[in-house]
Amino acid sequence: MNFQTVSGNKGLQQAEGLIFEVGHHEATGVDLPAPKGGKDRLGGLKRKSALDLPGLTEPETMRHYVRLSQKNYAIDLGLFPLGSCTMKHNPRLNERTARMEGFADLHPLQPISTVQGAIELMDQLSHWLLELTGMPAVALSPKAGAHGEFCGMLAIKAALAARGEDKIRTRVLVPSSAHGTNPATAVACGFTVDEVPGTADGRVDIAAMKAKLGPDVAAVMVTNPNTCGLFERDVKTIADLIHEAGGYFYCDGANYNAIVGRVRPGDLGVDAMHINLHKTFSTPHGGGGPGAGPTVLSAALAPYAPLPLITVDLTAKSGRSVYSLAEHPEEADDDLKPFGRMCAFHGQMGMFVRALTYMLSHGSDGLRQVAEDAVLNANYLLARLSGHYNAPFGQGPCMHEALFDDTNFKAEGVETIDFAKALLDEGYHPFTTYFPLVVHGAMLIEPTETEPKRELDRFAKVMISLAERAKSGDTAFFKAAPKLAPVRRLDETRAARQPKLRWRPEAATESV
């Protein structure tokens, strides 16, 4: 079945070159009225040279991107068990509500009287987030998880400054299992990072943490449930310790999906936590974003929340609540000292609409069920696969994701990446590979709650058969994978060593 076609297609799999190869700089898929052609007012700054941007008519554009799309895997095609990423189903109602004219066709700087529903929506979203997390304040504007971390850490910095300790407290404790954004964020805030080792059972080493506490510690950044898919049993101790030491507790909430509706971070002593709306609350990942990272804040940090702030006047003459936005420090209540602004405008409104739609759909009961089913699915895979893959932190229970590694296959030389690539042929997106870094050859499997048992069983069957195949010594099979994906294994080293980051006429290779 492996013959070369003349067209370059393989049945329904369509070959497609770059737009620079198929397009044309005179072609366009947009018809516009002819300009009238009067004198311009560009002050002589009119462009002098051609851009060389190719265009395509609409039929060609459709075809180009439809063909490309079919080279992608997606949740809608199958299980996407990428640990730490919470690739759950994206309800289509959310796409519809986000496109309502009253949300999508709204400029962020319209007069406040014309955007009352938008601010009310932000207020409702805040209410849901605060009730769910048990926290007193939230900053909605961060644009993704890492931006939420930045927001939370800046709030901490502002609180320290208010105490006059920002120059003193410059060290942030970060467990070795943390996501890369945590240390990167701490540094972006001007802190230094001090790594806290983990225990043999995959949690923060409390003794080690204790030892690292001191008057120069600003905060600890702990992910909970953590990146090994485990709940930090001693989370309250962590909170108590850091508080006693005069620092703050930043919690990375990327894994909030495991506990939403069952456990409130506010009850655990957390001072700041970002929530990835694009994980727990299902706004689509879109091949890399956009996301949204609202950050909840404790009473200690609430006064420093960044601009804009939502204010509600319940006492208006009309009897209806009147919403407004404080966009400058002077517009905020006297007791508030916003540390600044995370971005232009008010945050990811498109994601707010989707997330609120999601929350209302599930409700309090449904969200709790989300957490429970997510945890159940992960533990089910942990149980099904444990005999076949090494679970570095034991048989569980885990939270929303199951962690394995490739130690069982050392002798055969089959590594995590090889399993990942073999899964491509089996029609699966692999688990997260080589993260968290504390586990050598980590395979982090997060099925999420939107997977039926049937799909988990099929995945387990495939995983088990791959383990057996690896054990049988068929290493070559793994190294040659993938064979059935749109391309064979790609040379990432070459890409990094000889970076080609854009198409250039002279560099054009043959259309594939």
Add this chain to the structure above:
Amino acid sequence: MNFQTVSGNKGLQQAEGLIFEVGHHEATGVDLPAPKGGKDRLGGLKRKSALDLPGLTEPETMRHYVRLSQKNYAIDLGLFPLGSCTMKHNPRLNERTARMEGFADLHPLQPISTVQGAIELMDQLSHWLLELTGMPAVALSPKAGAHGEFCGMLAIKAALAARGEDKIRTRVLVPSSAHGTNPATAVACGFTVDEVPGTADGRVDIAAMKAKLGPDVAAVMVTNPNTCGLFERDVKTIADLIHEAGGYFYCDGANYNAIVGRVRPGDLGVDAMHINLHKTFSTPHGGGGPGAGPTVLSAALAPYAPLPLITVDLTAKSGRSVYSLAEHPEEADDDLKPFGRMCAFHGQMGMFVRALTYMLSHGSDGLRQVAEDAVLNANYLLARLSGHYNAPFGQGPCMHEALFDDTNFKAEGVETIDFAKALLDEGYHPFTTYFPLVVHGAMLIEPTETEPKRELDRFAKVMISLAERAKSGDTAFFKAAPKLAPVRRLDETRAARQPKLRWRPEAATESV
């Protein structure tokens, strides 16, 4: 690369069973409030047994149909040169306008005052169709091409009845090259069909037609441009002859795309012609419909147009036109004698919106360009392929489609169907096979105007290479095709001999 996966998937190509195999009768993807549960008023007719209808949650439903969709070819994936079907690009603006609340959320029986825009749209669509075709009247309600034929032939029957000749004139002349719907329609109207042979150059044999004329002839049904992709040179003679003989000229307008904006059927002596909005005016085929077949009528037939009729009162006090619908004979103008009703309500509104959107987008100039580019593309393929495939009616010019056959490959035993199946592997939807019936082993290629030259060139290259391969005697290659499609060649005989038209629990085969 031809190994069996454990999952049944092949890379991105996902295996998927029937909903009856993957679903569950307790599962649902729709949440509804709980019924209150009072006494019913069903008079004891409540359902007694279970339906056994399986359900799926939304994530499973999405996945099921997304997976299935990827087993389809479509215009958006590539050239779809299915002759007689006019598979052109479907602009997405049309999908958007059709979904406007003011059209999609409108009940056909709403008070007329609340649907003024809808009737105005139908009136505008009529105006475009009448101006383009040069005809005085149009019936919008037919639901597809064949339904339009039915409408036109019923109008002819009504006109004959008005002349008292409907019992006498019962014979309809239909060229042998006609589409199957033509004879089927004539018979559905109670006529008998008399086949008119074609000439060696693929047109109606005028002498033969003349010989068949007589006092019992009701009409002639001629497709123009015809199903061989040729313009009926003698179309005016045909019209004159049938009119002189006291019959009517039904023109099958399925191929109107070749002449839209350049030639008006009204100038050719046509009495009735359906227009497939889902061909010429690009409403999407949707895997088999819905279509719309508005039928234009000459002055002779106009009085018999079916209900409902649009009426416009331009004299209203408001100064604005007031639109209404005559839904019963008594509501029609006195000089009109509607022959009846084609269907409930007013026709395919969703298609009307799309077609008008398409017309406005192209405009008079653009529609003419549509015809010219469609004809140019077809002639280009005719020229490119003529040395390699036999063109039974010579080197053209053709209209919007190029006709070939498989006579060149008789010796090698490679037939039209084999070329078709080989094209599947090359990533193309084949041409129309074995139609028109007058050409043995016909291959009818209609590229349409929305194909760029680049795609035609690649297709020609593939076609030529297949011709060479066939000539080289590699018949086995063709007989084994397709190899790269989602399934291998399907046994159609088996399907017809042992019909399995639905899933049944006992008949369930293994999920694939």
Add this chain to the structure above:
Amino acid sequence: MRYLPLTETDRSDMLGVIGVKSIDELYIDVPTSAVLKGLVDLPNAQGELEVHRHLQKLAEKNVPAGRTAFFLGAGAYRHHIPASVDHLIQRSEFLTAYTPYQPEIAQGTLQALYEFQTQVSMLLGMEVSNASMYDGSTACAEAAMMAARVTKRKKVIFSGGVHPHYLQTARTACEALGIEIVAAPAAIDDEAAVLKLLDDQTAAVIVQSPNVFGTITDLSPIADGVHARGALMVANFTETVAFGLIESPGAMGADIVCGEGQSIGNALNFGGPYVGLFATKEKYIRQMPGRVAGETLDADGKRGFVLTLSTREQHIRREKATSNICTNSGLCQLAFTIHMTLLGEAGLTRLAQLNHEKAIQLADALAKVKGVKVLTERFFNEIAIKVSKPAQDVIDALAAKGVIGGVAISRLDPKAGMDEVIMCCATETNTDDDIAAYAAALKKVLA
């Protein structure tokens, strides 16, 4: 033009390859007198923005159902359609595919068709279903014609509860074929009257339940009478959701079941496109109109689906075909299938219950209004009411108050002699407020 990829250079290159000087030479076969010199007198091309505006303006001259208190049914029903349905049917691979003539690259469409046929069969209690008709009314006409073919008889009897548009459609189609249509007088609740019209020339009796007045009827006794005369029992319907709650026509003896599937998956769309459902018994499949998908095997023995039994169809049988239908309601059928898959038995049953409860609530609320009498006793989600003023006037007066209260029977059938009867419908989309608004408005209008 944004949809036309050929450039001027392409065009002249291609003309060169063809060996002609201008496009006009390709139109050489057109009689010169018929070639338009200039452009047709219509506006020229416009951009998306302008066209969008044009359509938007037209759309805004209408009052969308959802912006009113809405109680209109009578053959088209306003149900909530999950967002995922429209998302899926807009996938390029479904939207821009043709009828699955090349089954190896149309398994998506074909498997969905097979699922549809099975769902429809299960729902209607029948053995087989076809792949859809244009809509309910044409399906009904086809049923009449099929019965005539099967029985070789030329008379079809319609009950007085069949939707008048359906009757008119069938009459138009059948009379052209010389099939006589006998229609019982319009009646709220007298489907059994057809038995009195039955004779040995009768090919079929067509009964609608729930009928156009909302009444549901036990078809079994009628079917027995019909079968005793060697005729076929045809059951028609317009509201598919009903079968989530009431007995299937198949279970009550129908030989052919036809009706409208719009309720499931398809928006109101001012009357079209909709999807006709058509189901029958296995023994009649060779007389069944329309396309049908069937299961088969591929060259490797793997299951696959194809269009089959095409020897019934126009493209093979031409003048001997069972129907002239070609393009049917593909995408609407897909929407039906997807929505039905989302519902499943559990969802459909609940949806039906909710509809029924809303209708009871509506009936009770309207019954309390002075000048209103509820005429329908056994119903699913539609009721006929008699009002104390001419129905059409009442409907218009209600519309002015933002209530679309139903349709006057006189609009559907001016000769029914029911000038004070309104058909109303309630679905899951109606709120308590809607119902209260209707009752209040009606009270004012009838005062």
Add this chain to the structure above:
Amino acid sequence: MRYLPLTETDRSDMLGVIGVKSIDELYIDVPTSAVLKGLVDLPNAQGELEVHRHLQKLAEKNVPAGRTAFFLGAGAYRHHIPASVDHLIQRSEFLTAYTPYQPEIAQGTLQALYEFQTQVSMLLGMEVSNASMYDGSTACAEAAMMAARVTKRKKVIFSGGVHPHYLQTARTACEALGIEIVAAPAAIDDEAAVLKLLDDQTAAVIVQSPNVFGTITDLSPIADGVHARGALMVANFTETVAFGLIESPGAMGADIVCGEGQSIGNALNFGGPYVGLFATKEKYIRQMPGRVAGETLDADGKRGFVLTLSTREQHIRREKATSNICTNSGLCQLAFTIHMTLLGEAGLTRLAQLNHEKAIQLADALAKVKGVKVLTERFFNEIAIKVSKPAQDVIDALAAKGVIGGVAISRLDPKAGMDEVIMCCATETNTDDDIAAYAAALKKVLA
């Protein structure tokens, strides 16, 4: 619940396989005191219809831009987006994919990214682009920080024409790192003022053109001055469409170009999600923030694309990363790419011309209104006007008349000392009627 596939039977079977009795046992690690006993005090699950209604109600409390005569820009622009863009980005394969960590099954996303990077580079006249930032404002902050890294200096100078939100965002980010931000006073047309603030500690000068007052500036002389001091020239922008008509920042000497890409492919969305564009010179790529796609070969030697240069990024470099950004603006970037592909050079140029002409028309119409002075002389599609009353009051009064006339500078920067200045914008979406309506309303308001 419609999104949760596990049935009760599944759940108990699975608990059995796991070997626990209840779900609670799986939460064993949570301190008991922190486990909620009951449900959080929020409403329970609702069906699609109810949720849709809830959101619809909120949406209707807003006045959509398209329902007004709309002249607001200042960092977000209302352009017409072809319907095909939204259709394509909603394809499951794009919408529901993650960041392309497994390149072999993400070639669709990756090739589109590579196309995007090339388009952005061409458009801005730069050598390379990254795969997008959150938005223009954060891109600008990242540019400041990158310049500090490249030059190892700790001062960044902003011109008085940079969007105040951008300045505030950059200030917040930079000050945390100890990078000093020096901002020239707000000025309609004085970007060159930055040269006076320049010193040898300066890492970068950030100039916006077109600036927040609409003024376009020749960057070349500024760039020369900046380079002479060993600092980097950063060019910022908020309206991508401008580059269809005006000289690219790259051609005028910019080292880093950052800005907002929303204009192309992305709706207003009340401020987000948008897409930050970020381009620089090849020699700085190792200091560039954010993801980047690159070309490579597969095991068969076939071209393919991967994310590359990840040693700059947080997931590899952690505390040494060039930025903490992880999730960026994938789908917005895709919308940009598709819209830009539809436009091509021909479409973009024409679009830009139209915008410019509309802005001239607006400027001329408003200039005729008594009490109005047009302040911006060289502009693309935005102008600052001075009015004879407080700007915010004027804006509010216009809104009451159905005209969204722009934004008061005082709203963006209360301390700018420009309380009577309004920023207005015209695009291809504005009709002649809109412009006339604005002028007429303004006349009344200022009377």
